Amino acid sequence: MSKSITSDVPQAADEQHGTNRRGFLKCGVWAGTGVAWIMSGGIPRSMSLDLVDTALADAASFSFVQISDSHIGFNKAPNPDPVATFRQGLQRIKSLPTQPAFMIHTGDVSHLSKPDEFDTAEQIIGESGFETHYVPGEHDILIDDGKPFFERFSKSADGWYSFDQNGVHFIALVNVLGFKSGGFGHLGEEQLAWLQRDLMAQSASTPIVVFTHIPLWMVYDKWGWGTDDAAQAMSYLKPFGSVTVLNGHIHQVIQKIEGTVSFHTAYSTAYPQPAPGTAPNPGPMKVDAGRLKSLLGIRDVNSLSTTQPLAIIDTPLSA
């Protein structure tokens, strides 16, 4: 099993942050790249998968998994069979030492919003047996303003919703509707107003996990990898001591810390995309079959109801 640690890790002082209210989420595993991440006091630190496995096995409470960008229906280079790699990702989850309480899918379930693509994804996820919370990607709402997606996968008519698990407040946001020419991901006033109301009911010590498809920070504006009204959403999250933002869309792991907020983008299970600005366009990276699975993955986050810090681990399908 490959266990290389490949990321630059911000080495900010975590002691000033990490304690009770921030230090509750323990571990995460991405089955995609062989990268392990531990969130300590809101600061991600790399960690060997051996240690992570131990931490997961010791975890007392719950874990959850993030899967993203399955793009069922895609059939070109570098991956003519995203169904197979999606299944492989779910197999990785099945083999985790601590089984997740649920999964979140951060969008682009399908490639072209076709009913048979949704059918396939739903069937595969159903077979896994994991309860799954979804947000759409822009590839899921190509038909009828996303109605087929929302009817099948969303827990509310609007597509945005929140729920609680073991004291953690999870918020699902939709930022792939209402795109403007030349623009970015977009939340919209109605959803922002809902978010503000939803957060007002939470105490500042409640750990918050926000998940939405397009990154809530400007990863790369030339490729539209950002959300135009994310600053408004982040202003509502400012009072909270622990905020974790999980995104998809860019098919690679990029992380950043801003105050009490940590942002993480996720691997795809279908195909990798280039790092910002390293290619003429953000289309699929044409990597060979041998390398492909080192660039795909899933993420597992373990949450402990203790004073332990949040930890996120990214692991490749090839691991």
Add this chain to the structure above:
Amino acid sequence: MPIDKAYRARTSAIVACLLLLTPHLAYAVMPDGMEMPPSVTRNVPANVPVATSSDQVEIGNFSFSPMALTVAAGTKVTWTNHDDIPHTVVSDDDPHLFKSPPLDTDDAYSVIFQKPGTYRYFCSVHPKMVGTIIVKAP
């Protein structure tokens, strides 16, 4: 008449009325979901004006080329996607004057522009992709 036929007839009538209300712009290819390949141009409703000429916009490398195209009124403009990722062609106007179905690789979509004016559009999957059709009086 079976219900589905009646429904279709009514829908067709509504579509025809809408097209009459917007005579400056008509679909040469109806964006009819997945049933009809976007590149098929038959079955054009009889009341849709016939194009007097045609021109092309190529979609590749996540951009429209040419980015600005000038045509005479009555021209049928066809977009063809050469990328390995789907794109769309959607007018900036609200409501949209034209909106293609998702165009997968090699799919095409056409619009006949009857009325002079400047028509800005973008890809609703990748909104950084923008283009303009400038329609001149013939």
